[in-house]
Amino acid sequence: MKKLKMSIMVSCALVMLSFVLMSFVQEKKPWDVPAKYQSMKNPQAADDAEMIKIGKMNYARHCKSCHGNIGKGDGPKARSIDADLGDFTSAEFQAQKDGVIYYQSFVGRDDMPNFEKKIPDDEDRWAIVTYLRTLKK
């Protein structure tokens, strides 16, 4: 009987501990990307040097302060942001469809602000996507 009591108490303690630990682990919230964006394709060629240059310029201006020099999510503002900034060099990020990256980058959600008004030209937005593809490891 004493053993049973002990094991129940230990189990309860473990359950409580796991809850406490889980609260510290940041849950990766999946992106709910509308179908319209899922099917979008980047109209620019992956090796379009002019667009890569424009994308790099716009990345430096709009994205670098949070996402870092090469997209590792380690920019100077990153420390003050709770959200997962991702790693643009990772296979996981690069495996995403063009339209999904477009949605994440310019429509955004929560801490990731909307950039549609700051970058109104669609060509400039796709140039950033084209540049992000070059960050692949």
Next chain:
Amino acid sequence: MKKIVYLIVLVLLSGHFAMAQEEAPVEKKVDKPVRAPWESGTLVNHQTSITQYKNTLEMVISHRFGPVENGISDVFGIMAPGANIRIGFNYSILDNLSVGFGTNSQKKYQDFQAKYTPFQQTRENTIPVSLTLYGNAAIDGREDAAFGVDYAFSDRLSYFSEVIVGRKVNDWLSVQASANFTHYNSVDSLLDNDKIGLGFGGRIKFSPQSSLTLELGVPLKIESISQHTSFTNHPKPHFSIGYEVSTSTHAFQIFVTNGLGILAQELYMYNTNEFDSKSIRFGFNITRLWNF
């Protein structure tokens, strides 16, 4: 037999549709405005061709420290009295039209301004330069006694208008030139009420976010518009050299200049400082944007 006739009609029609599609007018490619010819709406003291996108609120904080003449004793003017500060807000009603208001510590100027860019330089050079029109009206907010005898409210008013032509030459170089007209309703008896000037500006971009900026404003001696036989206390040209860094919503400009004024009419009418090792001063502009 009927089936064959239907088939022939169908084939002929499909051919007709195919031809119609081929003949459809090709969509005309729009030549878009050139990308970011300048980092913000101001270069140092002059305006640039940039008007922010429609429904954008722009806050501009401008600061001019004292002259560097006292050296380390007042940290090269940074701790000197008599600094000039202005805070202004501009709102873009259209992509190429903005209106604004600013308040200035120097002479307690309260200014209202409008900027319009009727056409911008395009990427394919269909339009090779941008054209910008800028105008402001300022109210001198000092005590009545500052305006001498026979004071009237209109004595407080001054105006500045400018036509700016600019071009982004390539990815790292942008230049502009402007012609401007300054009018003060009330000036000292030996000065002219009107002044015509020329402005020149340039930006040399040396990294995706950083640039070197240069600016020159020259008040002209034009006898035909002068009210006097000789020019007394003719204002000196103002020259500025600075460093500019910009992000998505901010532009930071730090520079050395010989003008205390922030409002252009003040510089073109009253700047008496030379660009020398005693009279130059540090200054900065900070721009913050909000999109609505």
